[in-house]
Amino acid sequence: MEAIQVNRFGGPDVLVLTELPDPVPGPGQIAIDVTHAAVGLVDVYLRQGLYKDREGLPQPPYVPGLEVAGTVRALGDGVTGFAVGEKVVALPGDATGGYAPVYIAHGADVVSIEGYGIDPALAAAVIPNAIMAHAALTGAARFSAGESILVHGALGAFAATFPGIARQLGASRVVGTVRGARMGMAGATKLPYDTVVSSEQLPDALAGEKFDVIVDPVGGAVRTQSLDLLAPSGRLLLVGNASGDWEHRIDGNRLWYGNLTVTGFNAGGYLPVHPEAIRPGAEAALKAAADGLADTEIETLPLADAATAHERLENHSAGGRIVLTP
Structure with missing residues (x-):
């Protein structure tokens, strides 16, 4: 071959x-x-x-x-x-x-x-990414029905599967962010976001809105900024580092004082340890794709x-x- x-x-x-x-x-x-x-x-x-x-x-x-x-x-x-x-x-x-x-x-x-x-x-x-998104939200982030979610890099390969899975899990509101240059693409997306805003206009673009869960595949400055966008007891889910900023650090005192949680999700390490997450993730992923929630x-x-x-x-x-x- x-x-x-x-x-x-x-x-x-x-x-x-x-x-x-x-x-x-x-x-x-x-x-x-x-x-x-x-x-x-x-x-x-x-x-x-x-x-x-x-x-x-x-x-x-x-x-x-x-x-x-x-x-x-x-x-x-x-x-x-x-x-x-x-x-x-x-x-x-x-x-x-x-x-x-x-x-x-x-x-x-x-x-x-x-x-x-x-x-x-x-x-x-x-489908593979949606299975991982389901495992990340239900396992690592402990997402519950009625909660709100913000997804950075909203049109990216992994990020784009989160809104459909979040909808299935009963999210009250699903918001995405993209770089300003991609706002045109965001306006045409069929993904089930309530709205998509420019990450370059945060936090003003959100008018004070806070989120229970923030999905961050971007890293760098966006990661630090996300701490200010979390609701009380909010969770920041780290799923990538597309910014390429490998030296970025988070101030632990901000987490302590704000009652915040930061958790990482690396599918290569998570799924082998939690194989029980694959079947429900697959069911959710297939339904999301069939229902047009992952287009x-x-x-x-x-x-x-x-x-x-x-x-x-x-x-x-x-x-x-x-x-x-x-």
Whole structure:
């Protein structure tokens, strides 16, 4: 098969189309014929070598890609509940393997989308992230019906799945923020926000409104500013660092004095410890997608254009999710 491989850490040019043998599922695994592979910022960070010293994360040579949709190609020994040809999506595994025609997933990380009428490009783009959003809100943030939520980077790959899940959980109000340059896109979004405001006009754009939960995939100055936007006993949920500000710190005394909670959510660490979160998350994610609560913008590119996809994520010119087709 022809797959994209990273042979060394570096810029987008290290993404090279390479001939590799078709992988075969082992015990407990499922082989998937990939129709769509989503491209995410974590793919970019891994390729850049940002996490090169962290145990368990990929080292060159490796095939990047975490989120795929396709059909079941073959079942490894011991796998039940799936049939060859069944439409499925796979949750992120070890952060490798997605940019290829054939993907190997652990059976527990595969979710059937058969019968839901969900476009496979949308499935790859939103279902895995929506499952993680459900786990983050119900587990890490302890979100309850009637609470309000603010989502920074509202149109981003992960952030865009929070409003639909929050609606399912009974949110009283769902507000998003984006950079000023993206306000035009925000005005056209089908995502179920009550309103989207410019992060560059905070806090004035919110006219004193406070939130029970704030989802922050951005970091940096936005993270500090979020502390002033939390309601009493509010929770700040950290789910990423798109700003690239890795030196940012939060004043613990502000948390103490304001009765605030800051909690991190890293799906790669959370879901293996809380596998019980996958099934309810999958049910919520599939319903959100089927009900039109996760209709994010999607652009499809050929697998060979993976470097272009990475470039567009790096220069912030992607209007929504980019999905590769082998």
